[in-house]
Amino acid sequence: MDRQVVGILGGGQLGRMLVEAASRMNVRVRVLDPTAQSPAKQISSFAQHIDEPFTSPEAIHALAEGCDVLTVEIEHVNCAELAAVEEAGTAKVRPSAATIRLIQDKCLQKEYLAARGMAVPAYARCDTLEEARAAGAAFGYPFVLKCRLGAYDGRGNYVVKSSGDVEDGFARLGGQMLYAEQFVPFAKELAVMVVRRPGGQVATYPVTETVQRDSICELVYAPAQIDGRVREAAMKVATDAVGCLPDGSAGIFGVEMFLHEDGRTVLVNEIAPRPHNSGHYTIEACCTSQFENHLRAVLDLPLGDTSLKVPAAAMINVIGGADGYSSVLDPCLASLDVPGATVHLYGKADAKPARKMGHITVVADSALQLRRRTDLIAGKLANASD
Ligand code: ATP
Numbered sequence: 001m002d003r004q005v006v007g008i009l010g011g012g013q014l015g016r017m018l019v020e021a022a023s024r025m026n027v028r029v030r031v032l033d034p035t036a037q038s039p040a041k042q043i044s045s046f047a048q049h050i051d052e053p054f055t056s057p058e059a060i061h062a063l064a065e066g067c068d069v070l071t072v073e074i075e076h077v078n079c080a081e082l083a084a085v086e087e088a089g090t091a092k093v094r095p096s097a098a099t100i101r102l103i104q105d106k107c108l109q110k111e112y113l114a115a116r117g118m119a120v121p122a123y124a125r126c127d128t129l130e131e132a133r134a135a136g137a138a139f140g141y142p143f144v145l146k147c148r149l150g151a152y153d154g155r156g157n158y159v160v161k162s163s164g165d166v167e168d169g170f171a172r173l174g175g176q177m178l179y180a181e182q183f184v185p186f187a188k189e190l191a192v193m194v195v196r197r198p199g200g201q202v203a204t205y206p207v208t209e210t211v212q213r214d215s216i217c218e219l220v221y222a223p224a225q226i227d228g229r230v231r232e233a234a235m236k237v238a239t240d241a242v243g244c245l246p247d248g249s250a251g252i253f254g255v256e257m258f259l260h261e262d263g264r265t266v267l268v269n270e271i272a273p274r275p276h277n278s279g280h281y282t283i284e285a286c287c288t289s290q291f292e293n294h295l296r297a298v299l300d301l302p303l304g305d306t307s308l309k310v311p312a313a314a315m316i317n318v319i320g321g322a323d324g325y326s327s328v329l330d331p332c333l334a335s336l337d338v339p340g341a342t343v344h345l346y347g348k349a350d351a352k353p354a355r356k357m358g359h360i361t362v363v364a365d366s367a368l369q370l371r372r373r374t375d376l377i378a379g380k381l382a383n384a385s386d
C-alpha cells in the first residue's frame with residue numbers, strides 16, 4: 001500500500017492496534033518501547049523494533065534513521081529530540097513536535113486553547129501551596145489539582161474537597177509541576193476523534209459519550225445520546241480545538257469534553273495527539289477505524305469514511321482488578337455468547353489493578369438492544385458490584 005516505514009514511539013495497546021491496521025495495508029512499522037515484549041511488538045515480527053525508552057534521544061534518533069515518518073501512541077515522549085529530527089529532516093514527525101510538546105503539558109494546553117477563544121474550565125497555575133489555597137478560594141470546592149506533565153488515567157489528579165484538603169493534595173502530588181482546575185459539574189463527558197491530513201483534509205468521527213470510573217475510562221457509547229444542538233456544539237468545539245493546534249499538525253486527535261449540567265455548555269477537558277480510548281469502537285463500528293485513519297493521515301494518504309456502519313455501539317474497557325487475571329477473563333468469556341461483541345486483549349502479562357488489559361466492543365441495531373447486550377457483559381466486570 002505504501003513504501004514508507006512508520007516509526008511509533010510507544011508500544012502499548014494503541015501501538016498494537018496501529019500495527020494491526022498497518023499489517024492489513026502492508027505498511028511496515030517499527031516500534032520504540034523499553035519493553036521487548038510490549039503489546040505492539042508481540043504482533044509484529046518486523047525485526048527492527050528498538051527496546052529503549054521513548055524518551056531516549058539516541059533511540060529516537062536511531063528510530064528516525066530507519067523510518068520515513070515518526071508518530072506517537074503516547075504523548076509523554078522526548079519532544080526536543082523529535083524537533084531535532086524535524087529540523088534535520090531525517091524523518092517526518094506527525095503530529096509535529098510543537099503540537100506534542102504543547103499537549104503534553106496540560107496547563108500550557110489549557111492556556112493555548114483559552115487564548116484562542118476555546119471554552120475550557122477555569123484554571124490557574126499553581127506552583128506553591130499559597131497558590132493552591134488561592135485557587136480553592138477562587139474556584140470553590142471541590143476543585144482539582146492536576147499534574148501538568150506525565151498524566152494518564154487520572155493518575156496525577158487530586159480532587160480537593162475542602163480547604164482542609166489543600167495541603168494533603170499538594171503534598172501527595174508534591175515535587176511535580178501542578179495547576180488547578182475548577183470542578184465542572186458535568187451532565188456527561190463527550191469525546192470526538194478528529195483526523196487531519198498534512199494538506200488540511202479533516203474528517204471527524206461521531207460524538208461519543210464516555211463514562212469514567214475513578215478517572216479511568218470504563219465505557220464509551222457511540223453515538224452519544226444527546227440532542228442535535230449539543231451534538232453540533234461538540235462537533236464544533238472538537239474541530240475548532242484541533243484546528244487551532246500549531247502548524248496544521250497531521251494525525252488523529254481525541255478531544256475530551258464536558259457537557260455542563262446546564263445542558264448546553266461544552267468545555268474542552270483535554271486533547272490527545274494520538275488514537276484514543278474513546279475511538280476504539282471505530283474498529284468494528286465505523287467504515288474506517290481511528291487506527292487506519294491515523295496511519296493514512298501520517299502517510300498523507302486519502303482519509304477513510306468515518307461514519308458509523310451500525311446504528312449503535314459501545315466499548316467496555318477490561319481493567320485489571322484485585323483478583324488478577326480472572327477479573328479480566330470473566331467479562332471476555334461472557335462476551336463470547338453475546339451477539340455483536342468483539343474481544344480485544346492486549347497481551348499484557350500482569351493484570352495489575354487499574355491497568356487497561358483489553359476492551360470489548362458491542363454493536364447493535366438499536367440503543368435498547370445495545371443496552372441489553374452490554375448489560376450481559378458489564379455484570380461480569382470486576383468492579384461492577386461497587
Ligand atoms: P487521560 O487518561 O484521559 O489522559 P488524565 O490523567 O489526563 O486522563 P483528566 O482527563 O484530566 O486525566 O481527568 C480524568 C477524569 O477526571 C476526567 O475524564 C473526568 O471524569 C474527571 N475530571 C478531570 N478534570 C475534571 C474537572 N475539572 N471537573 C470535573 N471532573 C474532572
Ligand code: MG
Pocket residue numbers: 151152153270
Ligand atoms: Mg490526559
Ligand code: MG
Pocket residue numbers: 256269270
Ligand atoms: Mg483525560
